Amino acid sequence: MNAQVSLSGEDRGKASFALSAKATNLNKHGAAVQLNRELSVGTTLVVQNKRGAKLSARVVTQVSAVRGLHTYGIEFVDQDDRSKIFWGITFPSMT
Numbered sequence: 001m002n003a004q005v006s007l008s009g010e011d012r013g014k015a016s017f018a019l020s021a022k023a024t025n026l027n028k029h030g031a032a033v034q035l036n037r038e039l040s041v042g043t044t045l046v047v048q049n050k051r052g053a054k055l056s057a058r059v060v061t062q063v064s065a066v067r068g069l070h071t072y073g074i075e076f077v078d079q080d081d082r083s084k085i086f087w088g089i090t091f092p093s094m095t
Contacts, residue, residue, distance in 0.1 A: 001026045003087060005033065009045035012038040023047075028084055028091045030057055030075035036068050045074065047086075055086055 003026060008018040021035040033047075043059045056077040063071040076083040084091075 001087075001089065003031075004050060006048040007033060007035060007045050008048075009039075009043060012040050024071075026087045026089065028087075029079065030060075030073065031087075032063055032071055032073050034069055034071045036070070038065075038070060039072055044077065047074070047076075049086060049088070051088070053082070053086060055083055 001024075003023045005021055005023045006018065007021045008016075010016055017037055019035060019037070021033045023031040023033050025032045039045075039059050039062075041059050041061060045057050045059065046054055047057045048054045057074040058077055059072045060075050061073040063073055065071070076086070
C-alpha cells in the first residue's frame with residue numbers, strides 16, 4: 001500500500017524542507033518514504049497524512065538511492081493510539 005504524505009524537517013546539509021513524498025510499505029510502526037532529499041539516519045521528521053494528522057518519525061535506515069530519488073525507512077517516534085490509526089488502515093493483531 002502507498003500513500004501521499006507531506007514531510008518536513010532538515011536534510012543532511014541541515015537545510016530545512018517541507019515537501020510532498022510517497023510513502024510505501026505502510027505498517028503500524030511507520031513506512032518507507034521516497035523523496036529527492038538526502039537525509040541522515042537518526043533525523044526526526046514530521047509526517048502529515050492526507051487527513052492533516054501529523055506525527056513525528058525517525059529515519060532508521062536508507063533503503064536505496066537511485067537517480068536522485070532516496071528511499072528511507074521511518075518509524076513513528078511515539079507508538080501510541082495516534083500512530084496505530086495514522087494510515088487509516090486496520091492492521092491485523094499479532095495474536
